[in-house]
Amino acid sequence: MALSWWRLELAVLPELEESLLWKLQELGIGRVAIQHRPERPEQRQLLAWLPASEWPEGERQTLEAALARLADPFGLTLPPLHWQQQDEEDWSLSWKQHWQPDPVGQRLLILPAWLDLPPEHGHRLVIRMDPGSAFGTGSHPTTRLCLEAIEALAAGPDAGPASWRGLEGCTVADLGCGSGILGIAALLQGAGRVVAADTDALAVRATRENAAVGGCQDRLQVVQGSVEALAELLDGRPADLLLCNILAPVIEALCPAFSAVLAPGGVGLLSGLLVDQVPRLEAVLAAEGWRSELASRQSAWGLLRIWKA
Numbered sequence: 459m460a461l462s463w464w465r466l467e468l469a470v471l472p473e474l475e476e477s478l479l480w481k482l483q484e485l486g487i488g489r490v491a492i493q494h495r496p497e498r499p500e501q502r503q504l505l506a507w508l509p510a511s512e513w514p515e516g517e518r519q520t521l522e523a524a525l526a527r528l529a530d531p532f533g534l535t536l537p538p539l540h541w542q543q544q545d546e547e548d549w550s551l552s553w554k555q556h557w558q559p560d561p562v563g564q565r566l567l568i569l570p571a572w573l574d575l576p577p578e579h580g581h582r583l584v585i586r587m588d589p590g591s592a593f594g595t596g597s598h599p600t601t602r603l604c605l606e607a608i609e610a611l612a613a614g615p616d617a618g619p620a621s622w623r624g625l626e627g628c629t630v631a632d633l634g635c636g637s638g639i640l641g642i643a644a645l646l647q648g649a650g651r652v653v654a655a656d657t658d659a660l661a662v663r664a665t666r667e668n669a670a671v672g673g674c675q676d677r678l679q680v681v682q683g684s685v686e687a688l689a690e691l692l693d694g695r696p697a698d699l700l701l702c703n704i705l706a707p708v709i710e711a712l713c714p715a716f717s718a719v720l721a722p723g724g725v726g727l728l729s730g731l732l733v734d735q736v737p738r739l740e741a742v743l744a745a746e747g748w749r750s751e752l753a754s755r756q757s758a759w760g761l762l763r764i765w766k767a
Contacts, residue, residue: 462510463544464518468525469537470502472757473732475598477528482506483660485521491557510543532732562602563609566643571671583646585639587668599756600729604640604703607727607753607761611699612647619749619765621723625649628698631688631719633712634730635680638665640701645674649699653691654680689718696721700764706731710742716764717747726764727753733760 470478470492482490489507513521518541526536559576560568567582569575575584612625625648632641632654641652656662662682669675681687700720702709709728720726726748731739733755740750743764753763 464508464510464513465542465544466504466506466508467540467542468504470504471529471532471534471537472502472599472759473532473534474528474536475502475504476600476730478504478525481525481528485524563606565609565647566605568639583643585642585646586671587637587639587642588664588671599759600703600731600761601639603754603756603759603761604701604727604729605643607729607763608640608643608647608699608701611725611727612644619725619763621765622725623723625699629653629692629695630699630701631692631697632701633685633688633719634702634704634708635665636661636703638668638678638680640703641665641678642669642672642674644699644701645677646672650677652678653688653697654678655683655685655688655691656680657682657684685712685715685719689715692719696724698724700724700726702726703729706735706739710739713743713746713748720764722766724765726762728762728764729759731760731762732758734758736760736762 468478475492479490487506487508491505493503493505522539525539529536557570557573559573559579561579561582562568565583566585567579568585568587571586571588608625611622614624615622625644627648627650630641630644630649630652632638632652635641635654635656638654641654645652654665656665659682662680665678665680666675669678669680679691681691696717696719698721700716709731716726733752736752739762743750744767747767748764749767750762750764752760754761
């Protein structure tokens with residue numbers, strides 16, 4: 459007997475995207491995609507498929523309530539959820555059809571591993587990856603801010619603080635690596651080595667797999683853990699560039715250990731934070747001896763660039 463499925467559709471507010479993906483994964487809902495057009499990245503639709511036998515009306519109502527609570531810290535209201543029942547289909551094809559080549563900045567292209575490189579993007583550096591296996595597909599504003607900032611730093615010494623000497627050959631530390639997309643982007647633009655860590659075992663696996671897809675697995679090491687695990691990988695030789703795309707309260711908690719993973723002459727890119735969280739975070743960073751500036755922003759999200767005072 460063929461299975462029946464519920465297809466869930468939800469317009470995604472930029473502030474809620476990562477929280478929604480996290481919650482769905484936490485609940486064991488793995489068939490998830492974010493649909494968007496590269497030319498309008500701010501208009502995104504979340505799609506999820508749930509077995510009908512496991513999600514009767516009461517369970518769906520409970521899910522809706524759980525997702526709605528994610529909007530409360532932002533003072534937002536979750537857009538309406540739309541449910542559509544459908545028969546079983548080829549999930550690999552159904553899921554994959556919602557992903558398209560996605561140009562970022564002037565030089566980068568995020569390309570799902572199963573797609574060919576479009577001729578019009580032949581001049582771009584290609585980040586091949588398996589979207590959806592872990593957070594960080596490139597569609598969220600914080601990820602795009604980081605990718606664009608890495609591209610800017612790769613442009614040369616004039617793109618960063620006076621201590622910055624460019625990305626060529628440098629060591630990169632990626633804290634909370636997610637899918638590995640940021641570290642892979644740095645390697646594509648001249649970095650010599652990436653060490654990465656994430657507390658989520660699925661993210662560690664996804665980073666390894668995406669590095670292999672991109673052919674850079676020999677230059678990217680990843681372990682499960684937090685800043686201490688990252689420092690262990692660096693073995694007393696702090697990185698030239700720190701990438702940290704996680705939420706502001708987590709950055710605040712971890713920043714006392716940043717000196718163990720980022721060299722005095724290095725640069726850090728911190729994202730995953732709301733612009734209105736910047737003043738408090740800057741004060742905390744200053745108390746730890748770091749200078750900082752709001753380098754860029756997209757909608758309510760911002761990116762801080764830090765270096766030693």
